Amino acid sequence: MVSPVLNEHFYTGAFLVREANGYLSRDKGELVNETTADVSYEAGLVLSDVTTAVADFVVGGSNTGNGTIGAITVADGTTPTNYEIVFTDATDFTVSGPDGSELGAGTAGTALTVGGLTFTVTAGTTAFVAGDSFTIVVVPGGPKQYxxxxxxxxxxxxxxxxxxxEADTAKHVAVVTRMAEVNGQELCWDPSVTSAANASTLQSEALNQLAALGIVAR
Known part of the structure; x- marks a missing residue:
């Protein structure tokens, strides 16, 4: 009689060497199966964040002009943060990132794409003056998706x-996102990574990206 083949899966959190006290290293999220087949994902699988972002704007508190901003389109991968729009005269403005660096310049009435955002500032019945401002606030559009x-x-x-x-669905999961030391030999990788000609490069890049977040593989 031939004995059945038994496959042992990775245990819950077995890849962890240590993590922060309590649940500080973990977050809740959604694991998205973008394929047309049901998939069983192993503990220790390395994930990417594909959360979509949405944007709105706040009018500067001392604006003279009463113009506004229309619908704001946010490109995939845009980092949730604040962007500052400051007018230099009645029609022209600059856009700066959270660190104060200038990302681009635009003109009222003309669509502008900068920093992953596409929007149009529309003049109102009262003209803008130098120093008028808006803040565009980019935030995640829902639960973190991986x-x-x-x-x-x-x-x-x-x-x-x-x-x-299941195929083309998502499920709530727990993920490790920070302040952890992990066993690199117990991490799991998508087949597209392990079968790639540059698999070692992809894995090395991923480990470096995780290390930047405070997740160190040993």
């Missing part, structure tokens, strides 16, 4: 527990 790391987007988390996700 997919298996393939190299297309930066590695951002590690799946804490094995989970089964």
């Amino acid at each position: 997919v298996p790391y393939t190299g297309a987007a930066a590695a951002a988390a590690i799946l804490f527990d094995r989970v089964y996700v």
Whole structure:
């Protein structure tokens, strides 16, 4: 009689060497199965963050002009943060990032694409003056969403527990996103990574990206 073949899966959190006290190293999120087949994902799977972002604007408190900003389109991968718009005269303005660096310049009435945002500032019945401002606030559009790391987007988390996700659906999961030391030999990778000609490069890049977030592989 031939004995059945038994496959042992990675245990919950077995890849962890140590993590921060309590649940500080972990977050809740959604694991998205973008394929047309049901998939069982192993604990220790390296993930990318594909959360979409949305944007709104806040009018400067001392604006003279009463213009506004229309719909704001946010490109995939845009970092949630604040962008400052400051007018230099009645029609021209600059756009700066959170660190104060200038990202671009635009003109009222003309669509501008800068920093992953596309928008149009529209003049009102009262003209803008130098110093008038807006703040564009970019925030996640919902729960953090993750997919298996393939190299297309930066590695951002590690799946804490094995989970089964049906085709074209998502499931709530726990992920490790910060302040952790992990066993690199017990991390799991998407087949597109392990079968790639540059697999070692992709894995090295992912580990460096995780290290930048405070997740160190040993």
